[in-house]
Amino acid sequence: MTLLDLMPAPVASRPDARLTALPVAIIGAGPIGLAAAAHLAEREIPFVIYERGDAAGAAIREWGHTRLFSPWEHLVDDAAARLLAGTGWSVPRPTRAPSGAELVADYLEPLAAHEAITPQIRRGVEVLAVTREGMDRTRTRGRSQAPFALRLRLADGRVVDETARAVVDASGTWGQANPLGSGGLEPLGWSDVADRVLPALPDVLGRDRARVAGRHVTVVGAGHSAANTLIALTSLAVDEPATRITWLIRNASAARISSDGDELEGRGALGSRVQRLIADGRIEVVDRFETLRAERTADGLRLHGRRDGEATAHDTDVVVVATGFRPDLGMLRELRLELDDIVEAPRRLAPLIDPNEHSCGTVSPHGYRELAHPESGFFIVGMKSYGRAPTFLLKTGYEQVRSVVAWLAGDVESAGRVELVLPATGVCSTDAGGCDAPAGAATPATAGSSCCA
Structure with missing residues (x-):
């Protein structure tokens, strides 16, 4: 028996009518955020995507000149492929590894333009903070039934609050570089x-x-x-x-x-x-x-x-x-999170991705149980869920969001049935974020980053 066996799984509470009328908020329109949208669309659950950039895959566009490690067969989410199949789209040559620019043009842009997704994307919107409506992190009574409140900076500079029934943070780690200093701080000067x-x-x-x-x-x-x-x-x-x-x-x-x-x-x-x-x-x-x-x-x-x-x-x-990336946790300060002290990943997930023990290909399948926090209905997914661990693959993130969306839909059986087969590797790390890392990158989004592509 392990420590994980002793930890209770998150229990889905029945949201009241007000919550069910609200959308699921997705932070980030990268590969993982769009995959979450595809799964929510399949289950007919309302959602909205907040994307800080001007277009989907904004982080990947910054390293679009770089080729990924993974071939196409590992880069496309199943629910996204099912949505796109209805438009006549098909997976590019499965065994070929695309560049970041090709990943955007041949997959992310068609997915973001799909009629089930594109009306729900809010571009040029930065999520400044996430909290519970009317509650800081110290208040407990009625917390699980309170909507999430997201403070947003809109493209025109206005700051507003919007509510959601649940939040899926797929914002990645791109742009949050590890400092150059050996002590984890920027060098003096x-x-x-x-x-x-x-x-x-x-x-x-x-x-x-x-x-x-x-x-x-x-x-x-x-x-x-x-x-x-x-x-x-x-x-x-x-x-x-x-x-x-x-x-x-x-x-x-x-x-x-x-x-x-x-x-x-x-x-x-x-x-x-x-x-x-x-x-x-x-x-x-x-x-x-x-x-x-x-x-x-x-x-x-x-x-x-x-x-x-x-x-x-x-x-x-x-x-x-090129020192890798770390997650931006400042915007989550008013939420009750359970993060590992070392890699800053969800505590149940951290032992499974410890870079001292695991490479990209040896990470165990995991889903909503390992990604859950004391803040019911909030999940960090994708590269950001790995914290500072440099072992992320897009395929891993796709299985994460499939499980999380199933749990949000009340389909606990499907949510708990996590399966994942990854290409093995002896040692794996990259430095790009928020995405499948390029062939040398979170890691990006990386994406990344400190991630493997």
Whole structure:
């Protein structure tokens, strides 16, 4: 018997007439949020999607130049496929891994445009906070029967409150990068060098080329998104020979991008390619570097830190921060959450995704039970549900929302029947958020991120 066996499963309470008349609120119109919408549409449960961006898949569009690890057969939700089949849509070549841009154009845009979903998407709307109507987190009496209240900033700048019967937070982690400092904080002086810093997965062969071509670029981070950027930079250096590339990592080696035993071909090949480029002298590695402080120099910036306990410094022109992502929990402060102290995932889920024990392919099937919080009717799903754990796959998120929606519909038998077969891998981590991570990315949405695609 395990600790999970001793934890009671969430019990579905019968909502009163006022609650049943309200929609389910979905935060985020990425792959997981749209999948939740597809399942709710199938069960004829009203819903509304709040999307901060101007279009569905906004986070993925930012790293659309990057190819995912997963082939199409692992990237499409079953309920979404059933909805789209009625429009004549079919899954692209199942064994081919698309780019982020292709995932958006060939799947997310048709899904978001479906007549059952598109009228319910509110674009350009940021969710500032979620609470219970008229109740802060300290009030208990009548709490489970009170609607959720979402405070929203609309596209025109107005701030309003709207209510919902339940909330599915699929907002991902993209845009919430882990700080560069070794203690989990931004290095001292970081704001002074912000103009010389790029976020994870920059488009170094396209949009961001002018910022890195012919310069010394330092990529910080030990995951797959760092590896992807390193490879792209070596391609750039063929045309721009003055481009110099350094890989800065905190540990003695980047074990996360090992290619051993990986059933996703693209992900497995990534580590091998980077190691060959290092051996050929095209990438310089600085390992065991703990960053403490940053300062501007005449031509770039200097990172001050420790290496093997001794003070050291590293000079560069541009830094790419590929250190992974973390969830934004500030907007959930007035809710009663049960989160793991270490990875900030739902407490029942955390032991199943602990990156010290599990890779993407060894995560057990899980659903509404593991995702539930003391706040009945509230669920964090997708990349954000994994907190800081870098092991997320889109296919995992699809099974999460299938189970959660079944529970919201009162179909406890279906909700508890979770099944998931994932491609195995020896070591897995990426740095993009809120989504299936790109081939080197939450992780994105990543998505991600610290997630596996």
